[in-house]
Amino acid sequence: NAGVMQNPRHLVRRRGQEARLRCSPMKGHSHVYWYRQLPEEGLKFMVYLQKENIIDESGMPKERFSAEFPKEGPSILRIQQVVRGDSAAYFCASSLPSEAGGLSDTIEQFFGPGTRLTVL
Amino acid sequence: GQNIDQPTEMTATEGAIVQINCTYQTSGFNGLFWYQQHAGEAPTFLSYNVLDGLEEKGRFSSFLSRSKGYSYLLLKELQMKDSASYLCAVPFEGNNRKLIWGLGTSLAVNP
Numbered sequence: 001n002a003g004v005m006q007n008p009r010h011l012v013r014r015r016g017q018e019a020r021l022r023c024s025p026m027k028g029h030s031h032v033y034w035y036r037q038l039p040e041e042g043l044k045f046m047v048y049l050q051k052e053n054i055i056d057e058s059g060m061p062k063e064r065f066s067a068e069f070p071k072e073g074p075s076i077l078r079i080q081q082v083v084r085g086d087s088a089a090y091f092c093a094s095s096l097p098s099e100a101g102g103l104s105d106t107i108e109q110f111f112g113p114g115t116r117l118t119v120l
Numbered sequence: 121g122q123n124i125d126q127p128t129e130m131t132a133t134e135g136a137i138v139q140i141n142c143t144y145q146t147s148g149f150n151g152l153f154w155y156q157q158h159a160g161e162a163p164t165f166l167s168y169n170v171l172d173g174l175e176e177k178g179r180f181s182s183f184l185s186r187s188k189g190y191s192y193l194l195l196k197e198l199q200m201k202d203s204a205s206y207l208c209a210v211p212f213e214g215n216n217r218k219l220i221w222g223l224g225t226s227l228a229v230n231p
């Protein structure tokens with residue numbers, strides 16, 4: 001079973017361009033999570049999604065950032081009109097559905113290798 | 121509010137034992153996670169504690185005291201490959217799908 005896959009691993013964009021980051025979850029995983037990591041700030045939750053639905057996007061900036069997890073294909077984190085402050089490592093993780101359907105189960109998140117975005 | 125504190129850096133010697141502490145403040149506590157992250161790589165799951173006490177898993181053990189808002193990760197028989205950042209995380213308001221992360225403790229294991 002292949003792990004969580006992210007591409008590209010490295011992405012360079014100029015200010016004002018768009019960045020598209022892709023994440024393919026592990027087989028059988030229903031949930032995808034996106035995190036941003038800066039060297040001095042640690043991992044920051046951005047959004048988590050279930051197929052075709054955004055469950056919680058409270059950690060994602062309201063402007064320029066969007067995420068989707070379509071019925072077919074990978075999850076996409078899209079950053080429009082990038083600025084230098086968007087330079088960071090973006091990690092995707094995935095997890096199994098909760099058997100009990102609740103929020104309190106142990107839900108191990110499996111992380112992808114990350115995409116390192118550099119904005120020039 | 122929610123807050124997690126960990127020491128920024130630690131140094132230890134190969135073969136020794138090291139304890140990495142984590143204190144947290146959260147509403148609706150529902151467990152605490154430890155992850156390991158090597159430089160430039162993805163975090164990998166180490167442990168999850170929801171009840172008080174020590175849970176042992178090979179060379180790594182994790183302890184939790186809910187009343188004190190305190191956890192530690194104990195690494196025994198340290199190896200060079202254990203040099204990494206160790207991240208403590210708690211669910212936001214009891215939601216295990218939305219984790220709040222500490223800044224991580226960077227552990228350097230010296231020969």
